[in-house]
């Protein structure tokens with residue numbers, strides 16, 4: 001699929017050797033959650049040292065000597081998603097503040113939907129901000145709190161926030177971990193000997209050799225220090241609202257999110273798609289890599305061979321070129337190539353996880369036909385994306401969303417496919433573990449778990 005700009009990824013390590021190195025290693029496996037900037041903050045028990053770079057985790061890892069020197073007792077890290085307009089190191093995380101309680105660094109995944117109104121209020125009261133980030137607001141709220149303990153100050157702050165947030169705080173001696181009351185984004189906890197590890201996805205625990213303990217619960221605030229882990233509940237909501245798109249596309253299939261294997265659910269999604277929209281075909285092909293698992297599920301259910309008819313070049317990186325039509329096609333060709341032997345004279349089912357603008361899929365369909373495909377039947381393993389996400393996913397505006405402008409038939413024609421079908425909301429939520437009522441599917445059905453305040457930023461993960 002065309003890459004939706006993603007949210008962010010978090011890591012935290014308390015205790016054990018090489019805390020900084022471990023966080024940086026863990027961030028490698030969360031790279032898919034953000035490619036714009038990367039950072040790590042480490043405490044030696046007294047002071048916090050922050051290292052941030054624009055770009056991929058490899059950019060941070062080039063700072064061998066500095067990472068080596070960041071010895072300490074605990075460390076947190078962050079990969080930030082890519083966007084335009086506010087792409088600068090000031091918005092990179094973790095963010096560090098000096099407060100009357102000592103230094104506090106924070107890393108955030110999500111979007112605080114009432115950040116604009118809180119920020120406006122604070123600016124009227126005289127606060128000065130260094131970044132355009134909603135995360136900085138969290139630090140201000142904690143710093144200004146009159147509560148006695150840090151747990152109370154963080155709690156007082158968290159209950160003022162609406163939207164999605166997974167947060168990892170680092171102080172000189174402790175780590176605090178929090179997740180919003182709906183549990184919109186994933187966040188898990190693991191152990192490696194005596195070391196505590198927290199991460200956005202369990203694939204980061206696997207990389208470190210840590211074992212999964214449990215998810216951070218929605219509305220939970222954990223404090224981790226030399227005495228172990230203490231947990232409190234800062235809020236309760238009537239239900240959960242996990243982002244269903246994490247299962248469709250964002251999370252890695254080798255991760256366990258929302259207490260279930262992403263691979264397992266993504267296969268079920270593919271199977272549900274085959275049940276709803278079967279077709280006569282010779283081969284099932286995926287748009288690699290994000291659709292591989294759903295395509296496998298489709299093929300298994302439909303009893304059609306799955307084969308690799310499209311190959312993705314993983315070494316292209318980001319391409320900053322003029323997005324005129326011709327160049328767009330070149331850009332798709334830079335990333336994908338066809339395998340003619342798999343496609344020639346075949347009726348092909350092409351499985352993709354979603355359609356946003358449809359530009360990539362249009363070129364891919366043409367490439368399949370150029371490689372000799374007799375028929376191309378597009379099957380999408382999610383419903384049409386119709387609405388913005390306020391919880392950390394950067395979908396384009398409604399005017400650019402193909403499904404909010406064209407009917408399914410018009411979209412099929414534009415893509416040049418023989419048939420086009422989407423998985424229904426019922427079909428998608430029908431395979432969601434724990435029941436449909438525990439998921440957000442607002443980008444498909446417009447039902448946000450809570451009212452979105454006027455003037456909210458649509459996405460921000462800073």
Ligand code: SF4
Pocket residue numbers: 184242243244245246388389390391392393440441442443444
């Ligand atoms: S609106 Fe869509 S992408 Fe955003 S949290 Fe809800 S399901 Fe996920």
